[in-house]
Amino acid sequence: MTNHGIDLANSDCILIMGRNAAENHPISFRWVMKAKDAGATVIHVDPRYTRTSTKADIYAPLRSGTDIAFLGGMIKYILDNSKYFKDYVLNYTNASYIVGEKYGFKDGLFSGFNTEKKAYDSSTWAYELDDKGIPKKDPTLENPRCVLQLLKNHYARYTPDAVSSITGTSQDDLLKVYEAYSATGVPDKAGTVMYAMGWCQHSVGVQNIRAMSIIQLLLGNMGIAGGGVNALRGESNVQGSTDAGLLYHILPGYNPTPTAAVATLADYRKKYTPGTKDPFSANWWQNRPKYMVSFLKSMYGDAAKPENEFGYAWLPKGEEGKPYSWLDLFDAMYAKKLKGFFAWGMNPACSGANSNKTREALANLEWMVNVNVFDNETASFWKGPGMKPKQIKTEVFFLPCAAFLEKEGSISNSGRWVQWRYKAQEPPGMAKPDGDIIYELFLEIRALYQKDKKAKFSVPILNLKWDYATKHQFDPHLVAKAINGYWTADKKIGDKTYKKGEQVAAFALLQDDGSTACGNWIYCQSYNQDGNNMARREKSDPSGIGLYPKWSWAWPVNRRIIYNRASVDPTGKPWNPKRVVVEYVGEVKDGKYASGSWKGDVPDGPWPPLKNPDGSAREDGKLAFIMKPDGYASIFGPGLKDGPFPEHYEPLECPIDKNPFSPQLNNPVAATFKSVKDVIKKCDPKFPFVGTTYRVTEHWQTGVLTRWLPWLTEAEPQLFVEMSEELGKLRGIKNGERVVVESPRGTLDAVAIVTKRFKPFVIQGAEIHEVGLPWHFGWVYPPQGGDSANLLTPSVGDPNTRIPESKAFMVNVRKKGA
Amino acid sequence: MAGKSIFVDTTRCTACRGCQIACKNWNRNAASATKNLGNHQNPPDLDGNTFKLVRFSEVENEGKVGWYFFPDQCRHCLEPPCKDTAEGYVNESVIQDDATGAIVYTDKVKEAPFDEIKSSCPYDIPRRNARGLAVKCTMCIDRISNGKKPACVSTCPTEAMSFGERDEILKLANERLAALKAKFPKAQLLDADQVRVIYLVVDDPKKYHKNAVASLERGNRRFAAKRVIDSILRV
């Protein structure tokens, strides 16, 4: 989230789309209701009428996989009706940039498409630069090649009629939503969006979110209280585990993992440190080398030295352009390219798309380690449905771990609050905290490498800093301090000397010469000389907008609303004086700031605003979007794999064969796989219904932590499939009957919930039915609970994130025995 | 009338079922084995281990779908018929707590016939637990006697439930009713004068639950009265 949960209460209009907030993040709804109490409009756009819809002022159904059409129509509405916030758009976004002549869009494809490689050459999407190397701008926004005009042109096709015919949303509902939401495009109104996997799990997942980001920028909703783009995340620490770089493409703190061509630290600095020619751009990532060197120091300690590039060579390098993502990982495992596997605190046999492929892949391993709180379908895959244990060689080690209330440490919520929690009891039996297991396992591994002088490349193993125990037990405080960072040498900066061994106060002090070690630069300040800031529990709110700056700690540098320099006008005064996030306050002489400082939230950097109160430009001001190299937020986004503007493409499995917006039916660069398990069927009469997956309040993810809890399984005991009364009638299915749901990849038994809350969609004049299933169940437990909905989902995905398209695929539903 | 009250504003309820489980958690009530019967309400009804149950009802009004949620529980009647029924058999089987007005069944309730207690309830609340004892919500008498809110109220994310002094709760309920009246002409408080757990609904109460309001079909005044008189005659 750019903002945080409590901040939802500051909103005037809350669009919940790609998400079922009341059911999946029930406490976020506490703040939605507070906004509603204060007069906010709540909108829910979803294929199915849910518990969230019951609290919405406007509910608009749409067919799964058509969000870009829906949002593209809103972009058109905003532009056609001049609902955008012009001052914001001009000052803080790239709307005025002139795009180069090589850019184009024709027949559903952007310029630079290589048919053979199925990839774009994004260099054709570059801006025109002036002689200083700064993008050319047209402040009148009238140049036909300026971003705003290109945007207008791109979405001219997204008429209410065309959008309605593809989404199945009535034009009346579309206009209601467009009108209500675009009313926030004024200085004193805030609109926010709450989304989740309903947007991510599509072959156009990133572009779904891009479309909404464009809307938020047009309406001036980024950086302000009650605004932002807010992903509510599904796992208690999925934010923290992402921050910690437990993904193939990033190291801790969002530094990219190096690839083979980036052989040296010098190469790395060159490739990943962005430059800017614009003196007003803070270009924060210019500091990347400091963060990278400090990370290497935290990994390898004293062994990381300037002469060995701080051990950069010891980091593994990926192959150029080869993804190692979830889908790729299981594809490799299915193809027998992997031998060993850790499924740590996860249940991939149920959680990833195309679970039959995953489950078979597990049988191709030599060994697997599963660490969990309860038995699950991954640990026990070898005795699952259709498996023949005697033919499965995979050795399985199951390690029991402590639950959250049996250990101490921090987790990071969706709003980036890093909160410390404590141990309330001992874990049962032999169970241990994950930290102890990891700590002890690595000691065993290292001991083997210490003994074997001929072992393969043992340097990083022998040099990994691993002193995180107190009395031989894993000590989270020691790691938390290392993540924050500390001085590894005495260092004088200005007139202050920092002593070796002291904690680093905040990331502005991190160095690229090896004098600081820092495990994750964005967490620098979390555990500094003031102590463990994550454990703070002072409940004061001087802001009056719910920032609670002394409750726990938020990354970065305790900033509660990021991009907050955009919450003020160029002179530093809040767009909305009633909801002040930050404000530049100082002594004014002759219309100029003679001195001053920011009040309120921790600002996005200390520099003064761009202009003086009299409107004159300041030389020391900085542009609002400090993480963007050019300082402006991207309405035109040339950095993605599938185009600078979002475009509607059908899901790879779709019920129609014509895209009304272009001849290009599907995302031309979507991630696809070729194994025999990767079957995709478009417009196949055997699979006539759109299928989607979701969650319910009473369970969580694959159900590993909820199916075993009697109170929850009492409330939601079994796999169900929800369908409309019309579909029930069509298939002769009565409410509560057992049915079979089948996709090209798998089959499931489920209980039918025939409900008024699902209605058939009229798509291009034809009636299209959609059904939905939760993915919480699995064959291990409870006995009559059913299996995972991911047996049905396809292993195809978004080209940027490679997140699977679990939210829109094709199925058949029939009465059991029919 | 002094004492405490609970206000349940069904327009704020998201059916997260935090209350249903918080109730089980505080009262140490077990779960039973259930099946999905074609809807999300589970267990299907109040039972010996379920003193609070969120009821789900799908409705369609002028072609628009709606989904009503009703967190059902004992209303803690000001003059509770179950108490009269039970006390007709044995003293101290049902307590009406002086300080709070909470109606609490004691172990002695087993000496009174369960069916009569159940059928005397205008809301069909009492159930029998595994020990054969009549049971129901106690308004968390142990919590509220120690300055805490009932578990269900404490856990409600959207403040659909409020707990406090009866006059303050009535005031809150009436304010909320007044605010909703314009948009929902059918908005009403259910039996507010007779009970301590006051529901606000915005449609025909029967669409939420058949026993949302005291039902003419329920309650067993003659039977109860007869038992009382019989017991008097025995004295």
Next chain:
Amino acid sequence: MKLTRRDFFKISGAATAGLAAGGLGFDFAPVEAYAWELRTKDAKETPSICCYCAVGCGILCHTDKKTGKVIYTEGDADHPINGGALCAKGASSYQIAQNDKRAQNVLYRAPNSDKWQVKKWDWALKEIAKRVKKTRDATFVEKNAQGQVVNRCDGIASVGSAAMDNEECWIYQGMLRALGLFYIEHQARI
């Protein structure tokens, strides 16, 4: 139909019975006789954060000082995000603390076996370490086909975990990267 107070009395028979009982001087037990005690009154309170979604609600755990066991969990009323509220899942967290189905043993399933065997930690960690080393050394790629140095272990993959604390995640990535893994993924991708 809206019921009047009078109707209500008629239905319930409360008026009759109440009058009869009161009038004849029934001996209602004095309520003061009941000492309602909080079952958590002597427990130790420990603040935690919910393990389910990422809203980050505070949970207060009540631990029996004698047994060391959690006897009750509830929303942390002081927490600014949830103010004591919890959803169905958060409200159930007591059943994570006390659950006889919890995994309590280190288990091993041998190749082609149809059953688990209970093992000791020491054995399991040593055996896993041996397999890690064997697979790593067998599949380690120092240079790729183009001759570029990659120092990568291609034969082992890891998924997990958003269910771990930050400190655990950080040392886990440290271990995996020291081993040279590149197939490192977790819940964010799915």
